[in-house]
Amino acid sequence: MNTTPRQRIGWGSANVIVVLIAAIPVLWLVSLSFKDPSTITDGSYYPHKWTWDNYSGIFDQPLFTHALVNSIAIALISTFFGVVLGAMAAYAIARLNFPGKRLLVASALLIAMFPPISLVNPMFNLWRTLGIFDTWVGLIIPYMTFSLPLSIYTLSAFFREIPWELERAAALDGATPLQAFRRVIIPLAAPGVFTTAILVFLYCWNDFVFAISLTSTNNARTVPAALAFFTGASQFEQPTGSIAAAAVVITIPVVIVVLLFQRRIVAGLTAGAVKG
């Protein structure tokens, strides 16, 4: 595409503004996490006295380290099941005609739109009765409830894009339906699968409402919830630096995940399947 210098300047400055708006709070957080407690409130964007104390401090606290393990495990397990089950359901929705299909899709969408906060109270009571309060399972279940509709929606859109002839060709080549799904469809839907996995992972990783309501100890408390329990070195000190450091730490896995998979999230992998 040919662009005039004016267009380039216009788009360029628009991009810079967007990136700045997004980046300033994050950079601020990073800056705070490196500040010495005495200079936290100096109002300077740039830390004058650098320190690693905030980071070493939080890793000494079992509250944080346990929460980190809980966060990683719960998010990964929820993502795995969310994507696997979502892929199967999405494939059925994209390829089969069965009674109640529209109802299924509509109710999945309905669940996704339900405000989570309204479920917290009943779930709290239900979970305590069932004995899954403050456990991994207790968090994985609500996370899957809300991430499955998302993954079904995204994945069925991707599956619909894959020409049906490919499965027919695979069937004639001697593949069972499962082999065709695993060796032909899933590799082709990989960008969709990764996109969905990232979205689901982010949802589980960032959740606060369920994490704070359905946990009470280090057993299952995730980092967003644990942040609320941080205390300062003494009761007269705000734990600002520790919270900032913890926030930076839990951002890192997300950045890594996105960087790892962004190259897979490219369209056009299906080019050449059929004459377009």
Place this chain on the structure above:
Amino acid sequence: MAEIVLDHVSKRFPDGALAVDDVNLTIADGEFVILVGPSGCGKSTTLNMIAGLEDISDGELRIGGEVANQKSPRDRDIGMVFQNYALYPHMTVRENMAFSLKLSKADQSTVDERVNWAAGILDLTGHLDRKPGQLSGGQRQRVAMGRVIVRTPNAFLMDEPLSNLDAKLRVQMRTEVSRLQKRLKTTTVYVTHDQVEAMTLGDRVAVMRGGVIQQVGPPEELYDRPANLFVAGFIGSPAMNFLPATVEGDVLRSPLGELRLPQERRRRLQSDGGGGRAVIIGIRPEHFEDAALVGDKRDQGAVVTANVDLLESLGSDKYAYFTVQSERASAQHLEELAQDAGGIEMTTEEGVQVTARLDSASKAREDEELEFWLDLRRVHVFDPESGENLTVDTKEGGDEAQRQAEPEASRPADTPAADERAEPRTEPGADG
């Protein structure tokens, strides 16, 4: 390799539409059979039923003597080339071709040997490690062929495999498909809507219309002795000319004048006792000739004088178009054909346009009168209601399709007769 038998096979879709209606067809071992017809005639559905991609509503399908109705596609051991190739885009050409062998747990040395052999035949050796996205249309088409030939299946099914190629490549691939089939001698069912492909490729051609097989036979038979109006109009390019006429005693009163058909062409007409009966006459363009060039055959035909509206010289022949004062011949069959041709009306305000194929030596000129000679021995007469051909001796009319569906007309591909037919055909009008 195996014989495929369709025994009273029908397909009714859940919405009640009858796509394939009581088809009987025996495809002999090694035979190359073409299913041809306009879109929506059920030819692809028939193919999908053989492949196992569509359920058979009624009747029996036998592959190699075994009933295959309930077999899944992978148990039928059939290779299929799809219209859009359906290559696996995430696999290289080698992996695409090896996929079926890998699934059948063939050992690596066999896989390599077969893939290299197929790549050699199809001239793909240099492209084995590329992905389909990097190949041209013709190469992708060859990969699709390679994918089915690597494992010597019971039969090849081809669903309009050449329709996505440009015209020049299509002609080239057509001869390649033909050569490949002769070489491998594998039973092949080939679906196309292109009557030129049908005429040039098949040992036998089955013309379908509305889910019913109209006629099955070698291409020449369909061309020379079409069972009905539909087959007559579908096969041949440029198409047969159709004009309304009436039978009066010994003569046919037509817009071309009074035509006196030879005795052997009249037999059916007279036995039907048709006095004043309305019929449709069909004349192929090449059965006209410039009267000046006919010589002593002249008295075996009729002579029509008409003004040449348009003259196209192709070097080898000349196509002359002239108009005759007439209503358009109307029949259900012809309307379906016109629809398939895109609804192009061959009627002008003054009458019906007739196409004549003349020898290149003809001195015909545009906007000048010309004496056209018409070979009366080759004129077809059809019944407008049933569409049935009244001049060709078709035994008992409607049973024609079924009678010919029997394998008697088929010849194994390795007999001399079949080899002769592998030669590039100079079918009249085949490449027009």
